[in-house]
Amino acid sequence: MSNLNRAGLRAMATAALGLCLGMAHAHAQTSAATEDQALDSLIREAMLYAYPYQEFMKMRHEALEVKDSPTATTLNHFRHSRHLATPKDRWANGPIRDTFYSTSWLDLEKSPLVLSLPETHGRYYVIAMIGADLNTFSYVGRRIGGTKSRKVALVGPRWSGKIPQVDQIVRAPTRDVYLNLRVLVTGEDDLKAAHAVQDGFRIAPVLPTTEDGPRLKPRAQDWGRFVDVANEALVRNPPPGTEQKLLERFARVGICGAACSWDKLPEPVQQRWLALAPEIEKNELKNRLNADRKTADPRRRNGWTPYRLPDGFGSNYAMRAQSAAMSGGILGLEAAEATYFAASVDGNNQALGKGQAYRLHLPQGRLPADAFWSISLYEFVTGGQYMVDNPINRYSIGDRTKGMKFNADGSLDIWLQPTDPGPEKRANWLPTPKENLFYLMARAYQPWPEVLDPSWILEPVQPIKPE
Template identity: 35%
Template sequence: MTTSHADSRTPALAREAVLYTLPLYEMARMRAATCPRRRREGAFADARPDGTLRWVNQFFHTRQLLGPQHRQVVTPNNDTLYSNAWLDLSQGPLLLEVPDSARRYYVLGLLDFYTNPFAYIGSRTTGTQAGRFLLHGPCWQGEAPAGATAIACPTDAVWLLGRLLVDGPDDLPAVHALQDRIRLTLPDGGDPVRAYDVGMQPNEHLGASPQQVRRYAEVVNRALRENPPPAAEAATVQAFAALGLGAACEGVPLDDAQVALLSAALEQVLAELARPMPSALGGGWSLPVEIGASFGTRYAERAQVARNYIGALGMEEAMYIIADCDAHGRSLDGNAPHELLFPAGQLPQVGAFWSLTMYDKGDCMLVENPIGRYSLGDRSPSLRYEPDGSLRLHLGAVAPRDAARHGNWLPAPAGPFYVALRLYVPGEAHLGKTFSYPSIQPAEA
């Protein structure tokens, strides 16, 4: 870029540009990390071990419930299997077929390349019966095939991230069968899978060094060209060209002044995003992230979610409530027994299910334990309710002395821990933040 726009190069603009574009970088990085290199039939998209070709328009299904041995993501759930597909709609629409899930809860969330969760297919929105959906990009014009519902996608690059409920290990074969019947095809029934250059390596990380800043601009500029912003935001993005960011800036090296401004902005923004501001709900509980159907112009919030919770569902589909301290504000530690009492009639209010999952605070992973129990919830066959209908859960590294309470024991590490209360299809009391979450209390050994 020339220096004629030097007067418009300001730290404030650089910060705004980073907040706006950071989700694009994070989505590109996530695509490189999770888009499959091999087809199910075994063929590699790229013969080079360090190549960046990947297969798009193909599902990749996890087949096991996550446990302590799975360490790819932090605070993993132990309730669902994931079904993941990266879509490229630039060559035309795709037809998605889903089977009848026999009333089993599932959701296929659709995220545009700016991380907006713009649509859901599944139990809450489209039902559990079989269905056909035509997914198309913003520039496509045409008619959906007979019997298919058209879903307009804001960008040509889309991340489809699904979750299917599993009721324990014995239920896995049934869920595998459902996963295998979720199909992507071309509208004429042809094979949609093709090799696509994701342009990144899975191990690339965001940083503020000059080299990382230049790499950031390369990734973001390509993403802006392939996935233009909404028309209402075009003027905002056009202003970033003074900093070397924009579709028209692709292939144009940053000058030293641009590198300096973007480096300072990245350092500032990354420090800000490392300090999440959860919403306090009382009793030591907090809501780390609130996601709606679209972030709109809330670019700082969008960047926060992209950096720390990318792929999280919107609140109407799921809420994730966290507690890491007891009723007195003391950090939870598995060496001291604790209990959580849901009074009669005051259990979580959900349209699908709820679960409480235990995590080691040191690494944010599930906790290895002798009974292989990582979560408890409304589907847990071991739960025993009190005579008055209340539910008392026991949290600690050592099992309760009373053997009758073992079914309500959620094993903790012998050290600091936190728990996550997941609410799938939460009720109005949760969405409106009027639900009274019970405090975690010290308990007798």
Template identity: 35%
Template sequence: MNDLKLSPCLLRKPRTLWRRLLLLGVLAALLSGGLAWSQRETLGLAARGYVFGYPLVLADLTRHDFVSDIAPANRLVHMPAFPDADYRVFVRPNVDTLYTQAWLDLDAGPWVFEVPASQRYLLMQFLDAWSNVFASLGSRTLGSQGGSFLLVGPHWDGQVPAGLTLLRSPTRLAWLLGRIQTNGKADYPTVHAIQAGVRLRSLQDWQQGSASPALPFAMPQSSRPAPLYQMRGLSAQDFFARLATLLQDNPAAPADSAAVAELRQLGVRAGAAPQWNWLQRQTVRLGIWLAGREMQRALQDTQGLVNGWREPPLHIGDYGTDYGLRAVVAMAGFGANLAADAIYPNANLDGQGQPLQGGRRYRLHFAAGELPPARAFWSVTAYDGDGYLIANPQGRYALGDRDPLRYNADGSLDLWLQREAPAAEQQGNWLPIPPSGPFSLTGRIYLPERRLLDGQWHMPAIERL
């Protein structure tokens, strides 16, 4: 069955995805005898529909948990401190920046969003309900000047007041995910002062000079599983019914017309839950299973890796019709930003192509002059098999150029990846990993230099000791 393994480049092409999933489905049907040949088209439609709709449904689950447990819609929330290993709001949180978030219902707007002038690296990105970045405000686009913006939904038709720049979301729901460079815990007060200058309020409040204070982030006390786990638990009927509801106010882009037509063939229409007979339900269920299986395989596929690292394509965050990439990114790191703002290479294999495993010892060696080419700063973070921070007594989840790292005499740098503490002289360069099970690394390179964007620089291989 190795010839059926789906590479990331194949997953990014819906038609190729369909052919792979169809072949897998036919083989499954022949083996089980439980699927009529007449349902082969439904199988492909279900698989492709799941990939297409995955980020929209995940966005809604994430939004629902946020507004239920953290803050109401249209209110800013500032994270006052770094997340720890208990943080489950979304996968692969970083410990380089303090977050600012808000889930927006733009039908209740318009809203005025203000970014303060700052010499710090900051990024205030707005994602639509499909996880595409429709606005990127910060160091790259605004420099150190800041700005004031009128944030509206797709159907708003009005006059933009003087002093405001229009930002239009293509969907009713939108997500603000902001990051401000934070140089360790001692730097919190400086960052809090910058956060205080980030404001979100209704147009009416802005015109009247009324404030809408941001809320401090607090870990939710709900026992509800994280959105990623909720996605895994949705039945086929629930997934597509939720997708149909969301399509009413968060329409697909005009370029998605073919994918929307396929959803209609499957019986999924905006505002209308699908009605399937027993055989169709089983077929759709199998299609979702096959699609999820292939998405997981794509995350593990070694084709296209460089030194064991998977480098995100430059159109990440602006996917167009690259539905496979969009779905896999949502699964692995929901809320990805544009590559021009930051690049996040990921590795779950060592330099020999073997999976990274907790309990072993590894080294990440940067040759002299080959440190990550960042115009702002860089880091390396360790995550468990599900993409969450790894609990450790030191509370150390990442290392980077703002840490007091010890460089070798020739200017090179070694980072030590292991569970137990290394020798005393290496402990400043030690990144703890789990005692067992898979783990992964994510590099973060903020405001990457052109040589990284042009493919002239790559992360070095991880060496097993």
């Protein structure tokens, strides 16, 4: 073989080898990219799953361990709110003026608790019983059980001892439980009577107990602590067996209970957590209600987004996490108890506010509900969404608003603007901020069947010229 042929063969071999190496390198890069995507996806999935557990523990810590917290209380006792919400109340987004809240944090590990419910003489109330996964597992109240006095025993998942004679037994799926009580208040002249009803709700352990609380303190924006707090919550409150395979998958990214911790994670996995978690929380959880967001929610019609919450989240862990992030500590009720509608845009998909005047027309003169209804207004400010300071101290309109003027056909027009619309419309005026954007929240408690139908929606908020 000539030297020329040998040189040609060597060149061809070198080229082939280079091609093979290049293909191998490209394949390795593709495989690495695929692996990175899989890791990111798993972190996102695990974070959404664990988020409610961590939020539950954060709220519990603030209530039981932070003495100057606005929600401060003691274990197994009710803490009662005593005044109607005003623009100064910023302990939760979108506070409600229709009811007084009472809250209680329970530990059912060492003893059942007996919940004494007073006779409320028809006054609306509801207690939502919420587990450590932020699923509401039971209700008691006017809709379920009526308003006569009775006793309910709350029993932990591992309790096997005696249970006292009571009217109802509720077995909780987790040892740590949050009770959220709402009691209807009709106005400033009803405060004393509403307080007396609140005081009638009592909690008592069956056996003497000592507190055995979580060891870790939640810390905002500390994602290593997020992982560890979530794992401690999973140890205290083991998920159902149907979720065990999920935890086996999540173990790779540090979420599985006792066997997992932040310190055990490889440094590259920690770095991906630190990069991804803030963006997931911001974009997928906390910005679900955004004043500047014009892109319509798929559910939005007439500018209104309905919130018909299910009686449980099931395996929809993303929805459960979103609910936890948006709640600010006050969780929504299932649709049969209360249905909500939020509007941050008008009928033309333009953000509400900036001094614009509007009209909201209610053809039936009300929201169809058996218990009560209201439409509240909240402005977007730094740090949250709160009531608007105004000269007539009106922050919502509803079935208990005195002196409303109805149209000849029984319909109702609500006037939304920053300035007084004049004596003919003042009774139906809901003041808006002069400059900030705002949103409306319509609430129907014990809604009629038509409101539960997905086709039902309010009429759009229509811009008008102020008078």
